[in-house]
């Protein structure tokens with residue numbers, strides 16, 4: 001499935017036995033907060049609207065998904081490719097977008113010897129169709145706070161009880177693991193949610209950053225304003241010229257120095273390769289974070 005020739009020897013991607021479209025579950029506007037009324041997952045036909053390199057090793061793929069019921073920030077979907085001989089391959093991908101639109105954004109990293117990801121990154125073309133199943137996952141999800149979303153400014157929240165401060169959120173991503181975290185940070189900004197939000201992003205080098213421009217935009221501005229994001233980058237192979245930060249994999253000490261402390265009782269979302277997630281989650285526990293406050297998503301690999 002890694003090459004188009006294998007996937008469809010006659011040209012464009014074929015489809016694909018899409019059985020039916022699901023009943024539409026419409027988003028419900030609730031003040032400033034978009035609430036998706038428990039969308040039901042189903043198989044849908046998705047058409048590629050655009051695809052472009054996100055980094056030298058990955059692609060950002062915009063899909064228009066017929067009958068898509070909307071999704072929450074952090075959810076994923078399954079992509080199914082079907083070859084003319086009926087052979088199918090299915091892989092999960094996080095959704096970089098959220099809300100009620102039928103437009104769904106993916107960011108796929110090329111696993112060099114992989115079956116599906118090289119096809120998605122290198123071979124997929126505008127107008128191609130694939131099947132997607134979703135939205136999936138209700139645990140690794142961040143929802144805008146109905147109280148603090150749309151807050152005009154800190155200190156002027158709509159929350160009548162000042163003691164009911166929102167619990168801060170710490171995102172920790174490695175490589176393409178930033179995809180669902182980016183969806184959360186974007187939803188947080190779009191809702192102008194006053195919950196303090198931080199992202200610790202471990203990435204090989206500056207050119208490997210996913211959503212570099214968008215993250216930079218989210219991270220500029222007044223950190224005290226609703227919707228603000230603080231981004232801490234860890235470069236594992238190469239840092240920008242003149243960057244004083246040490247280069248290398250995240251360590252327990254680096255994690256401790258960078259993330260919100262356990263005493264701040266943050267909700268923590270960790271996503272990346274299996275090894276990355278397991279290391280970070282075990283260090284967070286050692287640092288005193290409660291297991292029930294740590295949500296993880298593993299992308300596979302080591």
Ligand SMILES: Cc1cc2nc3c(=O)[nH]c(=O)nc-3n(C[C@H](O)[C@H](O)[C@H](O)COP(=O)(O)OP(=O)(O)OC[C@H]3O[C@@H](n4cnc5c(N)ncnc54)[C@H](O)[C@@H]3O)c2cc1C
Nearest residue numbers: 091092093094107108109114115116117176179299300301
């Ligand atoms: C819930 C979920 C969400 C995901 N979201 C994304 C996403 O947003 N973007 C994205 O790029 N990927 C994501 N993945 C990973 C994706 O599902 C595939 O595993 C990945 O694209 C590799 O598929 P492949 O067919 O190319 O490789 P395969 O043919 O399945 O595997 C080839 C080799 O690569 C190894 N491998 C498999 N997955 C990885 C990996 N992620 N990293 C390194 N080595 C790997 C395998 O162990 C095997 O040795 C997600 C996975 C899950 C479970």
